[in-house]
Amino acid sequence: MEKLAAGLVSVPVPIPNNPLRYTLSYLVPGDDGLVVVDPGWDSDAGWDALTAGLAAAGATAADVTGVVLTHVHPDHHGLTARLRDASGAWVAMHPAERRAMLRDRAAEPAEALGGYLRQFQVPEERIAGLLSAFGAAVGTLFAPLADADVMLNDGDLVPLAGRRLRAIWTPGHTPGHLCLLDDGAQMLLTGDHVLPRISPNIGLQISGGDDPLGQYLESLGKVAGYDECEALPGHEYRFHGIAARAAELGEHHRQRCREILAAVDRLGAATVWQVAGELTWSRPWAEIGPMLVGAVAETAAHVELLVRAGDLTHKPGPDGIPLLVATSLDLGR
Numbered sequence: 001m002e003k004l005a006a007g008l009v010s011v012p013v014p015i016p017n018n019p020l021r022y023t024l025s026y027l028v029p030g031d032d033g034l035v036v037v038d039p040g041w042d043s044d045a046g047w048d049a050l051t052a053g054l055a056a057a058g059a060t061a062a063d064v065t066g067v068v069l070t071h072v073h074p075d076h077h078g079l080t081a082r083l084r085d086a087s088g089a090w091v092a093m094h095p096a097e098r099r100a101m102l103r104d105r106a107a108e109p110a111e112a113l114g115g116y117l118r119q120f121q122v123p124e125e126r127i128a129g130l131l132s133a134f135g136a137a138v139g140t141l142f143a144p145l146a147d148a149d150v151m152l153n154d155g156d157l158v159p160l161a162g163r164r165l166r167a168i169w170t171p172g173h174t175p176g177h178l179c180l181l182d183d184g185a186q187m188l189l190t191g192d193h194v195l196p197r198i199s200p201n202i203g204l205q206i207s208g209g210d211d212p213l214g215q216y217l218e219s220l221g222k223v224a225g226y227d228e229c230e231a232l233p234g235h236e237y238r239f240h241g242i243a244a245r246a247a248e249l250g251e252h253h254r255q256r257c258r259e260i261l262a263a264v265d266r267l268g269a270a271t272v273w274q275v276a277g278e279l280t281w282s283r284p285w286a287e288i289g290p291m292l293v294g295a296v297a298e299t300a301a302h303v304e305l306l307v308r309a310g311d312l313t314h315k316p317g318p319d320g321i322p323l324l325v326a327t328s329l330d331l332g333r
Helices: 044-056 080-087 095-105 109-118 124-141 212-224 242-267 272-276 289-308
Strands: 009-014 022-029 034-037 064-068 090-093 165-169 178-182 187-191 230-233 312-316 322-326
Touching (some): 022 044, 022 230, 064 080, 090 095, 109 124, 109 289, 165 212, 212 242, 242 289, 242 322, 272 289, 289 312
Parallel strands (some): 034 064, 064 090
Antiparallel strands (some): 022 034, 178 187, 312 322
């Protein structure tokens, strides 16, 4: 737990069995109570950490008037219902995030994930292995999480008396991802949009979505305008230099697009699954394990951007399977 400027408090809420280790939940005080940004993963250990953080800030759950979600992944949104029940707090998120959450809630988890992977021609034996490895845990991707009472559109102020906390819509990691600007304290709560070391997963959404990578790159330019602020991310540690970090992330994705174009050129024509296996990952492709889902989703998001740019196109292959072919090889872009 760390006390920050302007009365903010950062509370690490543990994520069980995850290399990220914790989500950074932020306590933001106002005149008549406080707002919790991203309460964290739903577990007893997580609840204990969050309530201990509240106590260190001189508060209890009863003092929480609102919960704001940067996005609705379980490591950020999981404890919201428990906190709402203990406090009576309202819950706020971007409308696009709520729409995506409700679509996911309506899906049968294993069926939705299997169908998603099949559209990219992931082999059936790999899908079966993944679903077996995930087991009941696949349900956490679609678990019924707390619904919203308050919609925060781009530029809206969080309803917290005595504090100007402004919502900045930054789609990409999720359709309705929000950053939160405390311009009085020159702090930007970045959620998973900009992290100090990790490149957040930008994947084509299971629940649908237009162009997550294109939206993400545009959103990086948006937050680069707040370079005077200290970044308070959802994982790892706070940092300065938002514009430089945004530029690094943008270049990472442009390089990945060049790598995909080169892979399609080598293969001649390929599925998203085949392209993903040609790319550079943090571990060998044969050892990627459950991370395969994120790898395929991220490859698909880059392919979508390249198709929209006219650098790749689809053509029917054997048995009607859609194949990717390159229409340009300007790899220096």
